[in-house]
Amino acid sequence: MIPLAAKTGTVTIRYPYQGPLITDSFRGAIEIDSNKCVGCGACTRICPPKALMLTTEGNTMTLKYFVGRCIFCGMCADTCPEKAIRITKEFELATGNIFDLYTDIEHEIKACSMCGKTFISKKLSNKIALKVPDMPQETMDLCPDCRRKETLKRFMGVPE
Amino acid sequence: MTQPLSEETNSKGVDLKKTLSRIKRSVWVFHINTGSCNGCDIEILDVLTPYFDVERFGIKLVASPRHADLALLTGPITIKTFSKVYRALSAMPRPRFVLAIGSCAVGGNIWFESYSTIGGFPKALEMFSEMGLEIDGVIYVPGCPARPEAIIYGAATLLGLQKPKTVYRRFKA
Numbered sequence: 013m014i015p016l017a018a019k020t021g022t023v024t025i026r027y028p029y030q031g032p033l034i035t036d037s038f039r040g041a042i043e044i045d046s047n048k049c050v051g052c053g054a055c056t057r058i059c060p061p062k063a064l065m066l067t068t069e070g071n072t073m074t075l076k077y078f079v080g081r082c083i084f085c086g087m088c089a090d091t092c093p094e095k096a097i098r099i100t101k102e103f104e105l106a107t108g109n110i111f112d113l114y115t116d117i118e119h120e121i122k123a124c125s126m127c128g129k130t131f132i133s134k135k136l137s138n139k140i141a142l143k144v145p146d147m148p149q150e151t152m153d154l155c156p157d158c159r160r161k162e163t164l165k166r167f168m169g170v171p172e
Numbered sequence: 173m174t175q176p177l178s179e180e181t182n183s184k185g186v187d188l189k190k191t192l193s194r195i196k197r198s199v200w201v202f203h204i205n206t207g208s209c210n211g212c213d214i215e216i217l218d219v220l221t222p223y224f225d226v227e228r229f230g231i232k233l234v235a236s237p238r239h240a241d242l243a244l245l246t247g248p249i250t251i252k253t254f255s256k257v258y259r260a261l262s263a264m265p266r267p268r269f270v271l272a273i274g275s276c277a278v279g280g281n282i283w284f285e286s287y288s289t290i291g292g293f294p295k296a297l298e299m300f301s302e303m304g305l306e307i308d309g310v311i312y313v314p315g316c317p318a319r320p321e322a323i324i325y326g327a328a329t330l331l332g333l334q335k336p337k338t339v340y341r342r343f344k345a
Contacts, residue, residue, distance in 0.1 A: 023222060023223060024222055024223065024224070024225045024228070025223060025224055026228075027224060027320075027321050027324050028324070028328070032319070032321040041314075044343075046343035046344065046345045047345070049345050050345075051345060060282055061275070061279075061280075061281050061282040061284065062282075062284070063275075063279070075345075078279055079314045079338070080275060080278035080279035080292075080312060080314045081275050081278070081279030081280065081281060081284060082275060082314065082316070083275055083281065083282075083316035084315070084316055102337075103315060103319050103321065103322050104321070104322060104325045104337055105313070105314045105315070105322065105337070105338045106311055106312065106313045106314075106322060106325050106326035106329045106336060106338075107311070107312055107329065107336035107337075107338045108309065108310065108311050108312070108329065108330075108336065109336075110278070110294050110312060111340050112336065112338045112339050112340050113278070113279075113312065113314060113338060113340075114340055115340075115341045115342075115343075116340075116341070116342040116343070117342075117343045117344075117345050118342065118343065118344045118345060119345045120345075133345075135345060
């Protein structure tokens with residue numbers, strides 16, 4: 013045993029003084045580019061532990077990222093249509109305060125012009141308007157429910 | 173969202189520096205598995221054995237919570253283990269510290285709203301304070317599993333050797 017140990021030598025990684033082993037495929041915490049994010053919520057639907065969540069409070073919609081629940085799978089970065097999510101190599105995330113582990117991205121929200129219900133972020137609405145130029149502005153301002161009713165009215169005539 | 177607390181104090185406003193100054197010698201750790209998948213436990217093993225050799229810093233694993241200063245807690249704290257966690261932590265002498273390792277212990281991971289788990293250490297901490305068990309300091313180490321380096325980093329954060337990098341951020345899109 014001793015000759016074997018003498019042959020192997022010291023294996024200890026002197027971590028704080030020696031850099032950590034980080035390979036190209038290593039995935040750490042994600043970083044969300046707030047300029048690119050449109051608030052579509054694709055990442056919140058694919059996130060297995062719901063580390064990414066969309067919450068609506070009044071006139072703002074918040075995309076909440078909680079690193080403490082993240083499993084670093086990178087599914088959000090794959091699914092993001094705007095490529096706003098980047099996987100960093102950051103893993104030294106330890107902190108004494110649980111609120112330090114949150115990252116919030118605020119979105120302005122758009123209300124339906126008929127019923128007043130909030131349904132979509134302004135940024136996403138603008139993005140759709142750019143991609144689908146034929147869509148009339150009146151339809152864009154309606155929530156899905158009201159849009160359905162309006163379309164029905166157009167085809168069936170105004171109900172008595 | 174409540175306002176973030178200052179770095180120097182814990183949730184009860186106890187001065188962490190003052191409490192830490194009471195630990196004069198090496199930190200002895202006790203390992204509690206509260207329904208973890210064993211991923212984090214293997215990483216803890218990596219930290220304790222010669223590969224990362226945390227005994228360089230005087231951190232040593234002990235077999236009884238009565239000898240420990242710091243509890244290495246892994247897992248989302250299932251309902252079944254909650255009473256055992258309470259008993260183990262209350263057996264630890266003051267000042268007692270907890271290193272919540274892995275995303276299960278920090279935020280409950282995919283079990284955060286499950287019927288059979290408490291859903292992470294922050295929720296258990298609230299219940300402990302109701303039950304009269306005081307914990308002097310908690311450090312959260314995210315990761316699934318937490319890397320051995322991340323655990324060493326967490327221990328260094330607890331001992332006040334460096335300031336935590338992660339801060340609460342809020343952006344406008």
